[in-house]
Each structure stands twice: as C-alpha cells, then as structure tokens.
Amino acid sequence: MAEESDGAVIAASLREPGAFGVIFDRHGSTLLRFLARRVDPAEAEDLLGEVFRIAFERRPAFDRSRDSARPWLYGIAANLVAKHYRSETRRLRALARAGAARVPDEDPAERAVAAADAGVRWARVVDAIGVLPEAERQVLLLFAWEELSYDEIAAAVGVPVGTVRSRLSRARSRLAALTGEPAAAAAPAEVAAARYDGGAR
Amino acid sequence: MTDDLEPLRRSRPDRVLPDDPPDPGILAREKARLMAAINEPGGLPGPRPTPSIYPRLAYRDERAALEFLTRVFGLNERREARMEHPDGMLAWLEIGDGVVMIGRSGEERHGLVSPLDAGGPTGMVNVYVTDVDGHYRRAQAAGARIVMPLEDMFWGDRRYEALDLEGHRWHFAQRRSDIQPG
Numbered sequence: 023m024a025e026e027s028d029g030a031v032i033a034a035s036l037r038e039p040g041a042f043g044v045i046f047d048r049h050g051s052t053l054l055r056f057l058a059r060r061v062d063p064a065e066a067e068d069l070l071g072e073v074f075r076i077a078f079e080r081r082p083a084f085d086r087s088r089d090s091a092r093p094w095l096y097g098i099a100a101n102l103v104a105k106h107y108r109s110e111t112r113r114l115r116a117l118a119r120a121g122a123a124r125v126p127d128e129d130p131a132e133r134a135v136a137a138a139d140a141g142v143r144w145a146r147v148v149d150a151i152g153v154l155p156e157a158e159r160q161v162l163l164l165f166a167w168e169e170l171s172y173d174e175i176a177a178a179v180g181v182p183v184g185t186v187r188s189r190l191s192r193a194r195s196r197l198a199a200l201t202g203e204p205a206a207a208a209a210p211a212e213v214a215a216a217r218y219d220g221g222a223r
Numbered sequence: 224m225t226d227d228l229e230p231l232r233r234s235r236p237d238r239v240l241p242d243d244p245p246d247p248g249i250l251a252r253e254k255a256r257l258m259a260a261i262n263e264p265g266g267l268p269g270p271r272p273t274p275s276i277y278p279r280l281a282y283r284d285e286r287a288a289l290e291f292l293t294r295v296f297g298l299n300e301r302r303e304a305r306m307e308h309p310d311g312m313l314a315w316l317e318i319g320d321g322v323v324m325i326g327r328s329g330e331e332r333h334g335l336v337s338p339l340d341a342g343g344p345t346g347m348v349n350v351y352v353t354d355v356d357g358h359y360r361r362a363q364a365a366g367a368r369i370v371m372p373l374e375d376m377f378w379g380d381r382r383y384e385a386l387d388l389e390g391h392r393w394h395f396a397q398r399r400s401d402i403q404p405g
Contacts, residue, residue, distance in 0.1 A: 039261045039262070040258065040261060040262060042257075042261060043254065043257070043258055043261075046253075046254050046257055047254070050250050050253065050254065051250055054245050054249060054250060054253075055237065055245065058236070058237070058245040059235060059236045059237060063245065063246075066245060066249070067245075067246075067249045067252070067253060070249065070250075070253050071253045071256055071257065074253070074257050075257065075260060076302060078257070078260075078261060098302070101302050101305060102302065104307075105289070105290075105293075105300065105302070107286075107290075108290070113236070117234065117236050117239060120239050143230070144234065147230050147231060147234050148234060151231070151234075156286075156307070157307055162231070165228075166228045166231045166232050166235075167231075167232070167235045179307075194227055194228070197227075197228075197231065198227060201230065
C-alpha cells in the first residue's frame with residue numbers, strides 16, 4: 023500500500039493534530055543535518071524544534087496538493103538560519119579551520135597539494151560563502167550542499183524558478199571571482215567581519 | 224561547467240568533519256517536545272491577527288536591527304511573514320498583542336529615514352512587557368543605550384526608555400498593579 027503523501031498527513035493533522043508527528047518522523051533527521059551544517063551544533067537542536075513548531079502552526083497554509091513537505095520545511099529552516107547569522111559565521115570559521123587541518127589527509131584529490139596551500143584554498147571558499155548576499159548564499163547552499171532541485175529550491179525560498187536560476191548563476195560568478203584570485207584572498211574575511219560584527223553592540 | 228561547484232561541495236561540513244555527526248538523541252528529544260506542545264491543552268498558538276495600527280520603523284541596516292531587537296529587547300519575529308528582497312528585507316516583530324514592522328530606510332522606501340539620518344528619533348514605540356525589571360536588566364546587559372532610568376511613575380507604570388542600535392526610541396513599561404510584591 024502506498025504511503026500517504028505529506029499533503030494528506032498535514033490535511034489529517036488539521037483535524038487530529040497528533041498526526042503531525044509523522045512529518046517529524048519523515049523529515050526530522052534531514053532537517054537536523056541541514057541545520058548542523060549551517061549553525062553551531064548546540065544551536066541546531068534548538069532550531070530543529072523551532073522549525074517543526076513553526077511548521078505546525080503554519081500548516082493550514084501548506085499547499086496540500088504537494089507530495090513532500092520537505093522543501094517547505096527547508097524554507098522555514100533556511101529563514102531561521104538567516105536569523106542566526108552570527109552562529110552561521112562561527113560555524114563557517116570552525117569549518118575553515120577544520121578543513122585546513124584535515125583536507126590533505128581526507129581527500130585524495132587534495133593530497134597532492136601542500137597542506138598550507140589546501141588550507142588557504144579552504145579558507146577562501148569558506149570566506150566566500152560568508153560574503154555572498156544572503157539570498158544568493160541560501161540558494162547556493164540548498165543546491166550544492168542539500169542537493170535540492172531548482173523546483174524544490176523555488177518552493178523552499180518562495181520565489182519563481184527563474185529567480186532561483188539567476189541567483190544561483192550570480193552566486194557562482196561571485197564565488198569564482200572570490201576564490202579564483204589569490205590577490206583577493208584577504209578581502210573576503212574583512213568584508214565578512216564588517217558585515218557580521220559591525221551592526222550590533 | 225558543473226565542476227565549478229566541486230570545491231564548495233567538498234567543503235560541506237559533514238564531509239570535512241565526518242566524525243562530528245549530530246547527536247542522535249536530539250531527534251528523540253525534539254520529537255517528544257513537539258508532541259508535548261501539540262498535545263498540550265490549548266496546543267500551540269495559531270497565527271495571530273495583525274493589530275489595526277502598527278508602525279513601520281526604518282533602518283539603514285534592517286538585518287542588524289532585526290538581530291538587535293530580538294536579542295536585546297526580546298521581540299519575537301513572525302518568521303513566516305518575512306519578505307526577502309535583494310535590496311532589503313521586511314520583518315514583523317511582536318511582543319504580546321503588538322506588532323512593529325521594520326525595513327530599510329531610503330527615498331525609494333516610502334521616504335522613511337533612520338534616526339541616524341534624521342539626527343534623532345522622530346517618534347517613540349511604547350511597549351507593555353510582563354516583567355519590566357527583567358527586561359531592563361537584559362537590555363542593559365546586552366548594550367542598549369538607556370536614556371531614561373527604570374522608575375515608578377505617578378500614573379501607575381514602572382518604565383524605562385532606551386535607544387536601539389540606530390537611535391529609535393523605545394519605552395518599556397509594566398502596570399505597577401501587575402507587579403508581584405517582594
């Protein structure tokens with residue numbers, strides 16, 4: 023027997039709220055992995071609970087003709103990550119450090135590269151992620167890290183597919199410019215620091 | 224041409240840090256919490272109506288403002304309401320049954336200016352909170368500029384005033400009759 027679609031489960035949860043637990047069972051671990059990639063590990067748990075509480079509250083607005091609630095949940099989670107950009111920045115910095123230390127051993131493709139070089143390249147990619155405009159970073163990482171399709175990203179972010187394509191293409195050119203020029207390697211870190219630490223006191 | 228994203232794909236945290244997976248206990252804990260909240264009498268609150276009057280405040284950096292107002296003044300964002308644009312964001316923040324909307328300042332943003340541009344605030348947002356002493360301590364510790372001390376006023380409120388990061392003025396108060404003695 024075919025499994026009920028997420029749309030059907032959410033419809034049922036309007037009458038019987040407990041049914042919503044099935045949505046958590048189906049997507050909780052995916053969303054937790056997404057959050058753990060993007061924010062401090064300690065914060066990932068809090069945000070996971072937040073995602074599903076928000077989803078439960080907003081479930082009357084879910085398009086119940088959709089089979090999968092996953093893009094919708096990704097959209098809620100991505101908004102929360104955007105709100106926690108300090109934590110996101112810390113996560114990226116930790117990643118840059120860890121990547122610099124590990125890559126030469128872990129990754130055959132990088133093994134030929136001297137450890138110091140690999141470290142610099144890591145820091146550059148990670149800095150570049152942090153410098154992208156938020157709308158572009160969201161789309162880029164949903165595509166490259168979460169492996170969502172254009173359609174899924176459009177559903178998650180709430181924009182037309184054409185906008186997803188153009189954001190992704192701008193993000194790619196920016197990433198290439200930021201990571202391709204050794205002379206520019208120092209700039210992204212400065213920009214990121216200004217962006218993330220400049221506003222609040 | 225798809226190879227340009229290969230370094231980025233390889234930088235995915237769980238590929239760099241394969242020995243650092245999320246604690247599997249998290250899923251069980253959060254599921255239990257969710258179900259408890261869902262099954263609680265009254266359940267989770269539904270979407271709340273927007274009040275008939277609500278102000279819109281303008282900031283040069285509306286993202287920094289969102290971060291500041293939630294962290295320092297304890298406002299809660301209506302996350303599903305947020306609108307993202309490449310050239311600015313709109314967010315709705317609430318405390319109790321009140322809502323303020325925040326966005327970017329500028330000529331093309333309804334001509335609204337930040338206090339940074341106006342030379343000072345041109346209005347004040349008045350907010351009743353449930354624990355004004357706790358609210359004051361949190362705001363002060365988090366670096367809000369306190370411009371009127373926390374005091375009992377003759378009209379029956381206990382209040383203080385503070386400026387946010389761009390200088391909008393906020394008035395936080397509690398009815399003294401609602402404050403538990405001792």
